[in-house]
Amino acid sequence: MSRLKRIAGQDPRAGFKAAGRDCGTSVPQGLLKAARKSGQLNLSGRNLSEVPQCVWRINVDIPEEANQNLSFGATERWWEQTDLTKLIISNNKLQSLTDDLRLLPALTVLDIHDNQLTSLPSAIRELENLQKLNVSHNKLKILPEEITNLRNLKCLYLQHNELTCISEGFEQLSNLEDLDLSNNRLTTVPASFSSLSSLVRLNLSSNQLKSLPAEINRMKRLKHLDCNSNLLETIPPELAGMESLELLYLRRNKLRFLPEFPSCSLLKELHVGENQIEMLEAEHLKHLNSILVLDLRDNKLKSVPDEITLLQSLERLDLSNNDISSLPYSLGNLHLKFLALEGNPLRTIRREIINKGTQEVLKYLRSKIKDDGPSQSESAAETAMTLPSESRVNIHAIITLKILDYSDKQATLIPDEVFNAVKSNIITSINFSKNQLCEIPKRFKMLPEVLYRIFTLETILISNNQVGSVDPQKMKMMENLTTLDLQNNDLLQIPPELGNCVNLRLPPFHFEPSIVFLTLYICCSLSIRTLLLDGNPFRVPRAAILIKGTAAILEYLRDRIPT
Incomplete structure (x- = not known):
C-alpha cells in the first residue's frame, strides 16, 4: 500500500493539515525529515514534558516541505518514505503518553526510559509489531492489561519502577526473551510465569520476594536468572531442573543452605555471597562440572570440603569474610585465576602468603600436600610426647x-x-x-x-x-x-x-x-x-x-x- 493510500485510510483530513505547527524548536524539521527516510527518531534528553503532535503524526500528516516544493527529486518523494519503526524519547520529563501512540503501528522499538510516567495508555495494544519496550526508571505502579497483546515483544525492560504485582495474562507474551523487573516492589512471582517458554534472561533482583515458584523449572531456555537482593530463605529444588541455566545470582538474600544442582550441568556462574550459608558439602558441588565462578563471600562457612577439587573448570573462587580456619591442601590443584580469602580466621596460611596473591597461595597449598601428610603430623605429635x-x-x-x-x-x-x-x-x-x-x-x-x-x-x-x-x-x-x-x-x-x-x-x-x-x-x-x-x-x-x-x-x- 502506498503511503498516500495509508494516509487516506487513517485520516481523511491529513492532506489539509500542516505539519510541524506544534513542534516549535523542540523537534527540528530536519530531524523529522531524516526520520521519514530512516524510520528512526531519537528525541532523548530534550527536556520534553509532552510528546509533540508532529511526532505522533509523522506517518500521517503531509510534511511541510511538500507544501514548499512543486517538484520533487527522488530523495524527496515523501509519499514513498518509510514509516517510523524506532522511537526514542528517553531522559525527558514525560508524565504521560496519549492514545495518539496508536498512530505509530509500525514501531518495533519504543524507548521511554528515565521519565516520570505513572501509567501507560491502553492504546499500547495497537503496537502489534513492537519487539522492544523500555519503560525503565519511571514511576509505574501497575501495567495495563493491554500490554499482554504485544505478542511479538522480545525485550521488556521495567526495572526501577514501583510495581507491586504482575498483570494477569502476562504469560501470553510467549515470544519474550529478555525481561527485567528489578528494583520494583514485587512480593511474589506468579506460577504462570513458567509459560514464558522463550525467556532467556530474567532479572528479579532488588524486590521483596520471599520465594520462587516451583514451576520456574519449566523455563527450559532460561540462561540468566538474577534474584539478588531479595528475602529468599530457600530455593525450590525444582530449580535444578533448569537445564539451560548458566548464570545464577542469589546474593544478598537469607539463604542458609546452598541449593543442589543435579541437572545444571551447564551452570557457569553461581553467586550466593552475602547470605547465611553455614555448610558447604560434596552434594552441593559434585554436579557443577562446568562452573567457572563460585561466589561464597560474606557467609558463615566454617570449612571447605576436599570435594572442592571436583570443580576442575573453576577459575574464580571467593571465600572472603567467612569463618574458615583452614583450607584443604588439595585446593592447590585447581587452576584458579582468582582466589579471595580475606576476612577469614585462617591459621594454616600466613597472611604474607595470602597478600602475595592467588598463585602463591595455590603454590603453598600444593607444597603442603607433599610436606604435611596426616601420617607425618601424627607421628610428630607422638614423638614429641614420648x-x-x-x-x-x-x-x-x-x-x-x-x-x-x-x-x-x-x-x-x-x-x-x-x-x-x-x-x-x-x-x-x-x-x-x-x-x-x-x-x-x-x-x-x-x-x-x-x-x-x-x-x-x-x-x-x-x-x-x-x-x-x-x-x-x-x-x-x-x-x-x-x-x-x-x-x-x-x-x-x-x-x-x-x-x-x-x-x-x-x-x-x-x-x-x-x-x-x-x-x-x-x-x-x-x-x-x-x-x-x-x-x-x-x-x-x-x-x-x-x-x-x-x-x-x-x-x-x-x-x-x-x-
Whole structure:
C-alpha cells in the first residue's frame, strides 16, 4: 500500500493539515525529515514534558516541505518514505503518553526510559509489531492489561519502577526473551510465569520476594536468572531442573543452605555471597562440572570440603569474610585465576602468603600436600610426647643463648620436663610456635605476684597455636620485651590496653619453671618493636592496619581505650 493510500485510510483530513505547527524548536524539521527516510527518531534528553503532535503524526500528516516544493527529486518523494519503526524519547520529563501512540503501528522499538510516567495508555495494544519496550526508571505502579497483546515483544525492560504485582495474562507474551523487573516492589512471582517458554534472561533482583515458584523449572531456555537482593530463605529444588541455566545470582538474600544442582550441568556462574550459608558439602558441588565462578563471600562457612577439587573448570573462587580456619591442601590443584580469602580466621596460611596473591597461595597449598601428610603430623605429635627430656630441650641454648625452644612439636601442652630443664637459668627468649596449645595449664590459673615482675624476656614466639586470649595488665613489668609473635592463633579480640602499657623498672628475677607459659598469654609494654598478630580471627584491627606495622597497631589500640 502506498503511503498516500495509508494516509487516506487513517485520516481523511491529513492532506489539509500542516505539519510541524506544534513542534516549535523542540523537534527540528530536519530531524523529522531524516526520520521519514530512516524510520528512526531519537528525541532523548530534550527536556520534553509532552510528546509533540508532529511526532505522533509523522506517518500521517503531509510534511511541510511538500507544501514548499512543486517538484520533487527522488530523495524527496515523501509519499514513498518509510514509516517510523524506532522511537526514542528517553531522559525527558514525560508524565504521560496519549492514545495518539496508536498512530505509530509500525514501531518495533519504543524507548521511554528515565521519565516520570505513572501509567501507560491502553492504546499500547495497537503496537502489534513492537519487539522492544523500555519503560525503565519511571514511576509505574501497575501495567495495563493491554500490554499482554504485544505478542511479538522480545525485550521488556521495567526495572526501577514501583510495581507491586504482575498483570494477569502476562504469560501470553510467549515470544519474550529478555525481561527485567528489578528494583520494583514485587512480593511474589506468579506460577504462570513458567509459560514464558522463550525467556532467556530474567532479572528479579532488588524486590521483596520471599520465594520462587516451583514451576520456574519449566523455563527450559532460561540462561540468566538474577534474584539478588531479595528475602529468599530457600530455593525450590525444582530449580535444578533448569537445564539451560548458566548464570545464577542469589546474593544478598537469607539463604542458609546452598541449593543442589543435579541437572545444571551447564551452570557457569553461581553467586550466593552475602547470605547465611553455614555448610558447604560434596552434594552441593559434585554436579557443577562446568562452573567457572563460585561466589561464597560474606557467609558463615566454617570449612571447605576436599570435594572442592571436583570443580576442575573453576577459575574464580571467593571465600572472603567467612569463618574458615583452614583450607584443604588439595585446593592447590585447581587452576584458579582468582582466589579471595580475606576476612577469614585462617591459621594454616600466613597472611604474607595470602597478600602475595592467588598463585602463591595455590603454590603453598600444593607444597603442603607433599610436606604435611596426616601420617607425618601424627607421628610428630607422638614423638614429641614420648622422647626423653634431653632430646626435647636444647640445654646448651638455654644456658648459653638464654633461649627456651620447644617449637614445631604439634604438642597440645608443654610437658613438666621442659620447665624443669630450665631450672634457675635466666632466659630472654621463648619459642613455642607451631604447636597446638589451646589453654593455660591449670597450675597457672592462680599466680603469685612475683611472677608479674619477670621482665628478663625479650622475645616471645608462640605463633601457629590455639591461643585464645591475652592479658595486657600482666605485661606492665616486662620492660625488656621487644618481640611478641602471636600469629595464626585463635585470638577473637585484641584488648586496646595492649597499646598503652606502662613500664615499671624493677630489679631482675631469676627464671622459675612456673613462669614460662604465663608469659605466652600476656601482651606488650611500650618497649615492643615487633608485634605480629596476623592469622587470628579478630575483626579489628583490620588487615589494612596490620600491614602498616607495629607502631600503627599500637597507636590504633591506644585510640580505642575507653576514656
